[in-house]
Amino acid sequence: MNPPPFYEILAAELPDTVWLDTALETVSRQPASIARLFPAAGRQCGRWALDRLPNxxxxxxxxxxxxxxxxxxxxxAELESLYRYGDGAEKRAVLRALPWLDAPADAVRALLLDALRTNDTRLVAAALGPAARHLPVAAWRQGVLKAVFMGLPLDGVADLDERADGELATMLAGLAEERHAAGRTMAGDATELLHRLSASKTERVS
Structure with missing residues (x-):
């Protein structure tokens, strides 16, 4: 997977790229410097939404x-440290960058699993992005269920149609029943997914 043109996008957004250029050069020569530059990115570059990279x-x-x-x-080493000691925005950035980093699958998996154990919607959503291909299927299903429970839009779940299966349908049906019993409804995109999975299961049986 090719990374988005991060630098091009940022150059079009920032008043100037002096801090960013210096930081990039410094990190490439002195990797440990990322411990101070990574947290500083919000203050130095800004935190507004990017039109060219939705969300x-x-x-x-x-x-x-x-x-x-x-x-x-x-x-x-730097990934684990930045994630462990970062605030929510820093942890999210680590998770979002994973698909374009040369990190072992087990290291990636550990970060994703940690994110899915949190109640931070930013981290759960990021963990279900493209890097989620490293998640075992059982953990992935639980992550999707948690996203539904938290009210996160499912269009941010990578490879949802390819990975969703009958077991996920059973889990969603259980959640829908719980919501109904409590006088609540399940989000429309989750209900639509449940219907698609149930219809597919019925077709296979018939």
Missing amino acids: WTVDDAARALLLTRLPAAAVV
């Missing part, structure tokens, strides 16, 4: 770009 912000893109400049040998 991304300027600091998301700047942080992802910084991570892509890390030497391969430094990626795993």
Whole structure:
């Protein structure tokens, strides 16, 4: 998967790229410097939404770009540290950058699983993005169910149509029953997914 043109997008948004250019060069030569530059990206670059990257912000893109400049040998150690000690926005940027980083699958999986254990909607949504291909199917299903429970839109779940299966349908049906018993409804996109999965299951049986 090719990364978005982060630098081009940021150059079109920022008044100037002096801080960003310096930070990128510094990280490529001194990987440990990312510990101070990564958190500073929001303050130095801004936090507004990007039109060219839906649901991304300027600091998301700047942080992802910084991570892509890390030497391969430094990626795993720096990723774990940045995620562990970062605030919510910093953790989200780490998760969003994962598809374009040369990190072992087990390291990626550990970060995604941690994010799915939180109640931070930003992290759960990010963990179900493109990097979620590293999640075991059972954990992925639980993540989708949690996203539905939290009211997150399912259009942000990568490969949903390809990975959704009968077991996920059973889990969604259970949640729908719980919601109905409590006098509540399930989100429209989740209900639509349940109907599609149920129809597909019926067709296979017949």
